[in-house]
Amino acid sequence: MTACEACDRLISHCRQVACQKRRAYADQDYWGRPVPNFGSTRASLLIVGLAPGAHGANRTGRMFTGDRSGDWLFRALCKSGFANQQESTCTSDGLRLSDCAITAVCHCAPPDNRPTADEIHRCQPFLDETINLIRPQVFLALGGLAWKSVARYAIHQQWLAGSQPSFSHGSVVELKIPRRRKRCWLVGSYHPSQQNTFTGRLTEQMLDDVFVKTRNLIRDP
Template structure:
């Protein structure tokens, strides 16, 4: 078992990635414990299996640093890099992390952004507004929503792979796979 990381969780993956997966915040007993985005909880189990099936990961699981995981043409970040109280970032936390989030966007040549959940979609919408990447109003968040952006970029929406969504069947593995299939198609 890991000693808790307990500080801002860095991005994970390929710094030259064309696919950027955007989550909300580190899970209290997942990334906050392991120090790696989407690692150590059920959301991560779903995400890494889907990334592996879509060819964006060399293996279907992420256990912790040193497990051999390599993301292929994919980087994972969060709108908020610190574990929030009750799993929902405060406005102050989101504001404090905006600089980090912007730096990731500036550094990575991503063409497709997959937003995991409505709050990640909102975070991307704000960033898109700051970057003037869209001349149109973005569609409302929904699973499978797609929005073309400036510079041949795309925003794709997906339900978050939280237990609240996966245990209830709101998000199935087939639905999740379809999102990454859509993302892959926009990279070709």
């Protein structure tokens, strides 16, 4: 997947950002290509984000690592026992996830953090592959686009009947996955983007509450 070049616009953006760099990271080598999943393939929790940040994961090569969104996410993950530490600065920072994995609907950093519908569609096979491989008990969708992508897959697999369930922060939908001993769930959360955290649309308490809910669903489905 890290060698995929299916989206011309995104690949050239990732490379361009990696060449130009932000002044604060001028001495660093940027990753500058599709960012792989992070975490265990046996995780109970699969977090689905939108796309790597230009100077975050596109720089460090690890999902949500090295930017403000990641600071919020890993702080919440650490508090809820899904990560061993809050700090996430680079791939050698000692961060380990516990029973959790992180992916995104689009594996390349898009201009203005906005992948097009076509780009998300082109990247969907990687999400499908990730879901098939990990088979998590809980999907946590960060934002409406991640929610739609997981729900689309779930409807296609007949884990969900009818039309797309509506997304809101804290919404929970049961997925009827055949031959699973434990009940499975799709949980929604606002994305911890600066657009949401700076405006107060998403507070730290709101994000913590989603992880408490998620933890409870895994413990007592």
